[in-house]
Amino acid sequence: MGNLPYVFDDAMSDVQQYSLSNSHILFDAKAISKIDIDFFDPQYWASQQAIIGSAAGRGTTHFVQYQEQQWVLRHYQRGGLIGKYLHDQYLYLGLTRTRSWQEFALLQKMQELQLPTPAPIAARVQRHGFYYTCDLITARIPQSSDAHQQLRQQPLNQQCWHNIGRAIAKIHNAQVYHHDLNIHNVMLDEQQRAWIIDFDKCSFHSGQRWKQDNLQRLYRSLQKEKAKYPDYHWQQNEWQQLLDGYYQR
Numbered sequence: 001m002g003n004l005p006y007v008f009d010d011a012m013s014d015v016q017q018y019s020l021s022n023s024h025i026l027f028d029a030k031a032i033s034k035i036d037i038d039f040f041d042p043q044y045w046a047s048q049q050a051i052i053g054s055a056a057g058r059g060t061t062h063f064v065q066y067q068e069q070q071w072v073l074r075h076y077q078r079g080g081l082i083g084k085y086l087h088d089q090y091l092y093l094g095l096t097r098t099r100s101w102q103e104f105a106l107l108q109k110m111q112e113l114q115l116p117t118p119a120p121i122a123a124r125v126q127r128h129g130f131y132y133t134c135d136l137i138t139a140r141i142p143q144s145s146d147a148h149q150q151l152r153q154q155p156l157n158q159q160c161w162h163n164i165g166r167a168i169a170k171i172h173n174a175q176v177y178h179h180d181l182n183i184h185n186v187m188l189d190e191q192q193r194a195w196i197i198d199f200d201k202c203s204f205h206s207g208q209r210w211k212q213d214n215l216q217r218l219y220r221s222l223q224k225e226k227a228k229y230p231d232y233h234w235q236q237n238e239w240q241q242l243l244d245g246y247y248q249r
Contacts, residue, residue, distance in 0.1 A: 015108065024095055026104050027122035031069070031139070039066075040124045040135040042073065063140055070140040071121055076100060076133070076200065089131040098125045100134035103199050106176070107138065113174050116167045116195045141197075144189040148225060151183070155233040158241050160192050165245025167194035172214070177205035181214050182221035215246070 014029045020037060027035040038044040045051050045064045052070065053063040062073045076099050077088045095101055100123040107120040118138040125134045147164065150156060164186055171178060178185070179201040187195040219239060226232045 022127045024125045024127070025122060026101065026124075028108070028120060031119065031121050032066075035122050037124070039122065039137065040073065040075075045073070069121075070142070072118065072138045072140050073135065074138075075135050088133045089128075090134070092127055092130055092132045095125060098132055098134055099200055100125060100136045103136055103202070106199050106202060106204075110171075110174070110176065110199075115170055115174055115176070116193070117171070117199065118195070118197055138197075141187050141189060141195050144187045144195065146184050146197075147186040147188055147194075148183045150188060151225070151233045152229065152231075153233070155235075156188075156238070157192075158238075160188060160194070161238050161241035162245035163188075163192055163194040165242040166248070167196055168215070168218070168242075169246045169248070171196055172211045175204050175206065176202065177210055178202050178214060181218045183218065183225060184221070186218075215243075 015026055016029050017024070017026050019025070023037055025035055025037070042051065042060075042062050045062065050065045051062055052065050055061045055063075060075075064071050064073055075088060076090070078090075090099060092098070096105075104120045104123040107117060110117045111119050118141060121137040121139055123134070123136050125132050147156065147160075167186070168181070176199075178196065178199065180198060181196075185196060185198045187197055189195070222234050222239070226234050
């Protein structure tokens with residue numbers, strides 16, 4: 001299985017890049033005419049009374065209102081045992097190999113391919129000697145919530161499961177491997193369209209065999225949530241509905 005990270009050609013795109021002291025910033029000039037370093041600081045948005053929501057995970061993700069746009073601001077944080085010691089620090093091996101740079105570039109390419117993924121707005125890398133910290137801003141998917149939260153409240157209909165399967169198939173058909181495909185990273189909007197989010201550590205992969213492993217990761221996440229929440233609105237037969245969408249049956 002080949003790992004093929006996508007690096008954008010900014011000479012052929014609307015992506016702009018600049019550096020200020022130890023900060024390096026990318027932004028999409030189509031989405032925003034200028035970027036301010038404060039845009040990556042949740043306290044700045046709080047002072048502007050622009051935080052309109054948040055989501056807890058490995059860290060806190062903030063939803064912010066900027067003019068007519070809604071954005072998702074995420075600070076990268078480590079998980080697992082190493083995360084207890086390094087928290088948000090990563091070894092610096094070059095700007096284009098940093099987590100937020102890679103995710104921004106992948107999201108940009110997926111937008112060009114018209115895949116059901118968020119649009120990248122801006123990325124920041126702050127270098128501190130041998131290590132760095134980083135942040136990413138993406139466009140918020142309008143009128144959407146993650147499928148997990150919806151399943152905590154009510155069942156999804158057959159069309160929703162079919163749409164989730166189709167969204168995953170579109171990602172896989174473009175040879176995009178999702179490192180953490182779980183039910184929390186599937187979004188549904190008011191039109192029951194499905195979207196896939198959180199492409200940290202993801203990339204283009206060659207081959208086919210990994211796609212079934214990716215689907216099984218999602219399946220295990222549904223089983224895990226079902227075991228955790230007795231009233232979780234997911235039934236085994238609904239997995240087949242998802243697969244029917246995936247294979248367009």
